[in-house]
Amino acid sequence: MIAGEKTILRALEPHDLERCYRWMNDPSIVRTLKSRYPMPFQQEAAWLEHAVVETQCERHFAIERKDDRHHIGNASLHEIDWVSRIALFGMFIGEPSAWNRGFGRDAVQALVKFAFDEMNLHKLRINVFAYNDRARHLLESIGFVEEGRLRAEFFREGAYHDIVILSIFADRPPVEGATS
Numbered sequence: 001m002i003a004g005e006k007t008i009l010r011a012l013e014p015h016d017l018e019r020c021y022r023w024m025n026d027p028s029i030v031r032t033l034k035s036r037y038p039m040p041f042q043q044e045a046a047w048l049e050h051a052v053v054e055t056q057c058e059r060h061f062a063i064e065r066k067d068d069r070h071h072i073g074n075a076s077l078h079e080i081d082w083v084s085r086i087a088l089f090g091m092f093i094g095e096p097s098a099w100n101r102g103f104g105r106d107a108v109q110a111l112v113k114f115a116f117d118e119m120n121l122h123k124l125r126i127n128v129f130a131y132n133d134r135a136r137h138l139l140e141s142i143g144f145v146e147e148g149r150l151r152a153e154f155f156r157e158g159a160y161h162d163i164v165i166l167s168i169f170a171d172r173p174p175v176e177g178a179t180s
């Protein structure tokens, strides 16, 4: 397990399915992700079946509160490139009642530390909708820096939205003049 101050990242297990399914059908979570349609139970079950098996280019984690061990969200590293030592990172706190209580910050910090200190990656990248102010604030305050923007990339709620690409390096300070 990967321990932060307030959270623990553990392996996803088959018994996490009900929560994952509920979160993937919660509009407040879905609007921060690229998924668009209601998630069928079978599809989420198939995703979880895949996610519990370690693969070369993906690792998935359940985020638990350290105090009561409740499963409150998920985090993933995708597209892990072991030669360039880079991965795409994604996460969410699926229980809105747990938002703004420091769990997200703690989980991101724990995963970033694990990716750099244990997996020996040198860069993590994350894509965030420009309107996701909470996530951008959190990531930028941890040291992620905007390195690009896909303009008008995603149509949602009747309008086109930019996707912001943020990254963090193991060994480099934020680029001078970057928006952070």
Ligand SMILES: CC(C)(COP(=O)(O)OP(=O)(O)OC[C@H]1O[C@@H](n2cnc3c(N)ncnc32)[C@H](O)[C@@H]1OP(=O)(O)O)[C@@H](O)C(=O)NCCC(=O)NCCS
Pocket: 028, 029, 032, 090, 091, 092, 093, 094, 098, 099, 100, 101, 102, 103, 104, 105, 106, 126, 128, 132, 133, 134, 135, 137, 138, 141
């Ligand atoms: C984004 C998310 C991971 C943050 O986790 P969290 O546990 O709520 O975050 P924390 O409490 O650790 O920190 C939230 C920070 O954002 C700030 N914040 C909250 N709402 C905000 C807003 N609308 N605009 C800007 N900042 C905001 C808080 O003040 C806090 O900053 P501070 O520590 O400097 O005071 C979580 O809310 C979430 O999963 N949301 C839905 C899914 C999502 O957005 N996923 C994308 C993640 S990249």
